Amino acid sequence: MKIAALQMVSTPDVERNLAAAARLAAEAAAAGAQLIALPEYFCLMGRNDRDKLGIAERLGEGPIQAALATIAREHRLWLIGGTLPLRTADPERVRNSSLVFAPDGTRVAHYDKMHLFAFDNGRERYDEGRVLEAGSAPVAFDAGGWRVGLSVCYDLRFPELYRALMHPPCDLIAVPSAFTYPTGEAHWELLLRARAVENQCYVIAPAQGGRHENGRRTWGHSLIADPWGQVLACRDEGEGIVLAELHRQRLAEVRQQLPALAHRRL
Template identity: 40%
Template sequence: MTMPDGPVRVALFQMTTGIDPAANAAAIVDAVGRAAHGGAAILFTPEMAGLLDRDRKRATPHIVAEEANPVLAAVRAAAAQHGIWVAIGSLAVQRGGEAITGEAASGEGRWANRSFLIDATGAIVARYDKIHMFDVDLATGESWRESAAYRPGDSVVTAETPIGRLGLAVCYDVRFPALFEQLGRRQCDVIAIPAAFTVPTGKAHWHLMQRARAVEASAFVIATAQAGRHEDGRETYGHSLVIDPWGEVLLDMGEEPGLGFATLDPARIAEVRAQLPSLINKQPIPAG
């Protein structure tokens, strides 16, 4: 699959995901239908679209292997029904069918924060496990230890789609340039960076980091976000973005949940790469 011949429409579903997977699945399925009706070739969802619950004891019964995940199954069926691709920002899944035991366990027992790319027949064509774990203590008093329950991935993932070559990343990954250097070297046309950004970090860095990633990869960035106050008590920043290869913001969805659309023109990629051929000019940096 190559870049489309002309402009292509994409849809972003900005969510306020809750603690009930069935309700979250129903919301995504509805968005799939509306995105297809709106002429989108592909729908993007945020990170943790199927379940967002910081109470890991309460969340554990809902985190199952991907083949048993009801949200994934529902979205695959909806994609096939409506003939549209879906990029699920991520779901929490058991790794290799293993269950969590004890204090969210460690090593092989940890969960994966996994993105899924689903084609218009409902088939899973790519998976990406979030590489960088969000382990931080913010000045606001918020403390997060993603690595206590999730095992990081170790692979860079790209896939051919109706909008060109798509590179996959998730949330905190945006702060680590080495991943995006690899995606740039693979000549990605579009990079998905779904997220559940905190409000303090979002206000400080969200737009800045997403625009930088688009510029350095000379690619479109689609950053679909969680937004608002969630059932588990957290608050997320929102502002789902579509950014062109020059760093211009084509869509900013603000702070409310909903469905947004944007049009990607593949000619813009060629234009920017011709003006500023940074991918070609890149040189290895000597150590020491």
């Protein structure tokens, strides 16, 4: 299966972001991608955290979800829709949710980001808990016989989530992200390759990558890694697509030669 990670530099304008996502998806589909993944907050990089509240949708309705379903249906592909804000019972909180659409446009999976990012280095400060409500359960889905595990950005630092997704083992793990520049520079590739190696599966990591209109700079470096931790393709910064092929034989070889998953004791 050919897959594509779509790298974006999203803006505070939802319509512009949806248009960019559709354009990149069309490019990936034309290149033969059967599964594509958008980055975290592909639909909005707001000027402040509370901007998410203004565009939040109810699950199953709204223009952002409709746009994702249309992309999947028009190009007949599996679409991991990065993340978008979904409403909760608390009007001051949203879920940071990753929705998956099948080639016929139906929603087949829904994962709410479990781990909420906080960071303060004296120059940059983030606290997602101010407006986000954390999810509570791991989610995986079947994409034409490939088992795909879902996660989002800061989840990457919690290997126990990925271990929970490996019963049965995933063939591919998705990590749509908007890593900050300093944390991405230090840890992004290191953590992604570690998750691939320890779980002996492919990893697709579509990211925000560049200088945004709100002044924030994200790390980018969207990549796809194989079960041995080899980076198959990567894009440093700027809008674009990252393509690679998944091979069942490669999964089988790695798991047979070094049967670490079979040796788990916890």
